[in-house]
Amino acid sequence: MAVRLGYNMTNFGWCHTAADLFPTVIAQAREAESAGFDGVFLMDHFYQSPTLGALDDPVLESYTALGALATATETIQLSALVTGNTFRNPALLAKAVSTLDVASGGRAVLGIGAGWFEPEHKQYGYEFGTFTDRFERLGEALQIITPMLRGERPTVDGKWYHVESAINEPRVRDDLPIMLGGTGERKTFALAARFADHLNISCRGGLLPRKLDALEARCAEIGRDRSTLETSFLAYLFIDESGDRARKLQHDFLLNRGVDLSEASDTERAAATSRMFCGAPDEVAEQLQTRVLDQDIDGIIVNLIANGHEPGIVELTGRTLRPLVDA
Template identity: 35%
Template sequence: MRVGLELGAFEWPGGTAAIGDTVARFAQLADEAGFSSLSTGDHLWQGFNAGGERAPYLECFTTLAVMAAHSRHCRISPVVAGVHFRHPSLLAKTVTTLDVLSGGRASVGLGVGWNAEEAVGSGIAFPPVAERFEMLEETLAILHGYWHGEEGDGQAYEGRHYRLERVLGVPQSITRPHPPIMLGGAGDKTLRLVARYGDACNLYPTPDMPDRLERLREICAEVGRDYDEIEKTCCLPFDVTGGGDGDDTRQLLDTLGQLSGQGIETVIGIVATADPLRQVELIGSKVLPELAGE
């Protein structure tokens, strides 16, 4: 099993002035410890589960660029980018730039978004969910167009939500045929998009998760996609205190083992604690070695 980390909160001792150094050190420590990926979410306001809108939050891709600059091996990805925040052309250029500057380590997680209050409060359109799914499907088609061949096909694209006179991207990504695409969500609409366009799915460890993976298998069979080609990922909070008896890390290992038994290949741990560096050190020293020895 692979384990990645998502930095989910930015409120630490030292205040705003300490954020830059902490993000950089977080990435460096995670990379050295052997975590598979580094991520952050894509929001303008902090979520209710990590302090609410008055808590600090950083722009996603700028933060990922800092993480990329302070790591050498981890893949770098938003988990997940809201389709309503960026035009597909800008998203394609942003992810390609991240891939080029990181030496071919970028991935892109995408979803339909959920925080209407955040979007509307910031003056950003937040259409009904059915329209956002249409936007997501068109965005996926456009991304594939940008990353096709050597420079993109240069052809026009016309959909209901997006119209492009030329789909042209120079330079192309280092990762070929394109940076991996992960889609967040467990509904049938999302799983069908995974089967058609995705390289990975991202779920939460809810009781119906095994059923959702089985549903993805069925959809893959319907459309002729190899289910085993798709990376099965799962997000959950990581918080170990590292007590002398090791109970917290053992509990995490048990949880990871259960998820592996259910078909999950990669777990992305959301770190939203007051001391994220300590979390990286503990999990990196106590959990990753045991997983490697399986």
């Protein structure tokens, strides 16, 4: 699927009215496309994550929004990062992502994970279950979704799902990519080794070598060549032509989450910023090179949580990072 550089839209708290929201989303997607990003991603949540904003901040339903972006863009790949498996029947999800692929002319990617945010499940009436339940459901769902994306008609009578010769037409191709997202070395990585074309890893940067070693082990367990499974790292960027403004954006963002970097200890600062990259373009590039790309990861998907909605910031990010991932 070749996503070396992706742009993930997760924060819509800047929106003052609903009418202002989607034109800005389209503008960001088009800016990412023209700036050389390989993919645009939307998170699949009903509520905002507490690590990013207030629970009642505006959040888009991902597949409706991705369908709209399919008609507003021309070349960039489109995906959720990642679809919560608990939210949709797997056969319906296969149909939805295949329809997105048709609408976009073959640019859809199925990003999928087990689901993790309990409040939105409880308040929307979805069963949350235990950690083990959710991964059992994901594994079973992938046994239905994968053949449906490949033009097969699966019959599965499982613990969680039941389908009978499920048909999935129309499709524009039999190799729609599957991307798993997560950090679990046993369950997520094992499912990625079995089913995925791409694994997006979200963890503290210092853990990347261990994560990649674990992925190598999961691939070896089923006889898969690790080099056939693309990887990317999910990074949180605070970037601006002015490094001082970027640092202020980071400071203010964390202050709203209850962390004051001006008073934090070294340990507290390291914990709060372990997945963040901050500064002027050359500073951010150096940080991502040493902390991520030099660890043998294939690509980067970035969240511009503070200022991605500002015209020119996505373009600045693409101009800064494209040479790194192409090197």
